[in-house]
Amino acid sequence: MRRTLALLATTMLSFGTPALADDTLDVVAQFEIQSPEPSTSGYIFTRMGVAETLVDAEPDGRLVPALATEWSTSEDGLAWTFALRDGVSFHDGSPMTAEAVANALTIAQAKPGPLAKTPVTGIAAEDGAVVLTLSEPFAALPAYLAHYSAQILAPAAYGADGAGVEVIGTGPYRITELSPPLSLKAEAFDDYWGEAPHVPGVSYNAVSRVETRALMAELGDADFVFGLDPASVARLGNSDAVTVHSVAIPRTLMLKVNAADPALADLDARRALSLAIDRAGIAKAVLRYPEGATQLFPPSVGDWHDEALEPLAYDPEAARGLLAGLGWEAGPDGILTRDGERFALTLTTYPDRPELPLVAAVLEQQFRDIGVELTIDTTNSSEITSRHADGSLDLGLIARNFALIPNPIGTVLSDYAPTGDWGAMGWENAEIVDLARSVGRGDGGDAERARTAEILQTELPVIPIAWYRQTLAVADGVEGTVIDPWERTFGLQKLTIPE
Structure with missing residues (x-):
């Protein structure tokens, strides 16, 4: 127990501000941020509301528009056209153009990941749309474009070799500090194309020990805590400091x-x-x-x-x-x-x-x-x-x-x-x-x-x-929690915290 408390004290010192302070909501999970590279750490960026994909999914698995407003396929199934949302800006202020989207998808397809395993043979920008051509019909393509590795980042987010060097997305939050492998901080993006988030700032911290994560939730040193063991879930279920959600x-x-x-x-x-x-x-x-x-x-x-x-x-x-x-x-x-x-x-x-x-x-x-x-x-x-x-x-x-x-x-x-x-x-x-x-x-x-x-x-x-x-411990006073069964988002954009 003494060792666990020491670890917790170290963690708290490294994170700085307590939960719900400075209008910042703190998320804690076990997954490290390897780098700004979407193919390896993109799931953190999409879940935190920093990056987005062309296609999204409802809790029932139904595919819905995101950065693409609609999509259609040719009669022979060998060409898919994704119409792009107007008025979308990247976090660096540059516009989301068809050329930028085609660039992001081309880079994603060249890396190990789901898109590389599809029969896509070409990705081209058209006026307000991106067109993907295929060697054979593939009806599941829109679902593949909802995968985090197919997130759309600005051209400046990639190095000359296509590697991710900065996370410049289109989401409701923009990164202000990225410190792999443990943490990131983000603030609400004023020019977001969709509904503005209610919480001004969010943070993510990777904490490897489940005992530490559970204690942080119990003691009020984190607001959203994932990756809890069954014993911690049972204990936190009796705590007044958190509400345990499960789906x-x-x-x-x-x-x-x-x-x-x-x-x-x-x-x-x-x-x-x-x-x-x-x-x-x-x-x-x-x-x-x-x-x-x-x-x-x-x-x-x-x-x-x-x-x-x-x-x-x-x-x-x-x-x-x-x-x-x-x-x-x-x-x-x-x-x-x-x-x-x-x-x-x-x-x-x-x-x-x-x-x-x-x-x-x-x-x-x-x-x-x-x-x-x-x-x-x-x-x-x-x-x-x-x-x-x-x-x-x-x-x-x-x-x-x-x-x-x-x-x-x-x-x-x-x-x-x-x-x-x-x-x-x-x-x-x-x-x-x-x-x-x-x-x-x-x-x-x-x-x-x-x-x-x-x-x-x-x-x-x-x-x-x-x-x-999926089980989640949420700090008392945080409202609007909805667990995404498809694990695509933490839903931070919809949350409210006490004033």
């Missing part, structure tokens, strides 16, 4: 499985691991959620959630039977062996989301109950993708977001068609590739989505555990 979001806590590992290559092995997981127990006792996941896609992703799917079950005895059928036998210590090899796996996870190490500890016990030895490696989240790339990952415990692109097809295409860094590993399915591409083009519908969900439920290239809820 279901399109994110799933799941095990990423290396299906190329000899111990996991057989489907019955993956089924055994799934049957060993007490999802209801983890949801209620560890996460304080009402229920565990019954399939990969949560109800919050609408058309992708299939009520007709047989739900994932908890049956340790059946799991033992499946493993015995694969030739595994219990050794003296209860751990299974086959051909002289122990059934031993390393589970890699990360503390950015504080619930993940807690769930990992429970999985260690539940897997041992069926004879599987689990070693937990809690490290940087980047190790998941790194170990995917070099083939050394056994299991990854991750929180996969189906809302990065406000159409789940974006994540499905990235993770399974073909497999990607955060999706399946050592597993391929030609049918799911065809299904996902059909949905992406726009000629696939409910039947294709349902079949995709069925394949993932049957083959288990990833093993769902729980559906997420």
Whole structure:
């Protein structure tokens, strides 16, 4: 406790002013600001209301105009025209022209990210519009342009090589101080094209330790606090200093499985691991959620959630039977062996989301109950993708977001068609590739989505555990809080604070 209080004191000294002072609202979360580069840190800039995209999304996932007022496609689906909003200025005073928008999108497409994976072959400025040409129809394109990496920045925001060097956006707040990796400060932008924000100033601070974030909320040293562990949420729920908000979001806590590992290559092995997981127990006792996941896609992703799917079950005895059928036998210590090899796996996870190490500890016990030895490696989240790339990952415990692109097809295409860094590993399915591409083009519908969900439920290239809820602690007196389930915005523009 003494160490935690010392950390808190250090944090408070570094942040300076207390919560709600100087008409500034302070946001705290666990995510560091790597640089002014949109492809790596753009999600902070869009959530803080600094940068905007052509397309936005309502809480129900419906796409709506943002910097583009409307969009249309040619009859053959190979050209999309986005009409641009008039009278928009960048934070440096320069106008948002079609040429500036085309420049930002061209730079974004050249970098790793969703736009680079689309069939866009050309981006051109026209009178009051930008036109994107494609090599094949792609109905999901507007949703891809809502991704934070496609945010529209002024030409001066980029270096000669296209790297982001300054965040010059169009949002209701303009940055006054950017100090990677920990903080930024911003003030209301007087020439904003939309509704003026009510709070004159906002700040963001990255705080890695969940205990520190929770104490800051409890003691009134931050106004908006994200990334809280279940125990802190329960404690803060009884506090008069904050109000805890929670909403279901399109994110799933799941095990990423290396299906190329000899111990996991057989489907019955993956089924055994799934049957060993007490999802209801983890949801209620560890996460304080009402229920565990019954399939990969949560109800919050609408058309992708299939009520007709047989739900994932908890049956340790059946799991033992499946493993015995694969030739595994219990050794003296209860751990299974086959051909002289122990059934031993390393589970890699990360503390950015504080619930993940807690769930990992429970999985260690539940897997041992069926004879599987689990070693937990809690490290940087980047190790998941790194170990995917070099083939050394056994299991990854991750929180996969189906809302990065406000159409789940974006994540499905990235993770399974073909497999990607955060999706399946050592597993391929030609049918799911065809299904996902059909949905992406726009000629696939409910039947294709349902079949995709069925394949993932049957083959288990990833093993769902729980559906997420976004939880936020808000300082007493802050009004107008609305949690965006698509995690695109903190909604700071709508907030009011005590005078």
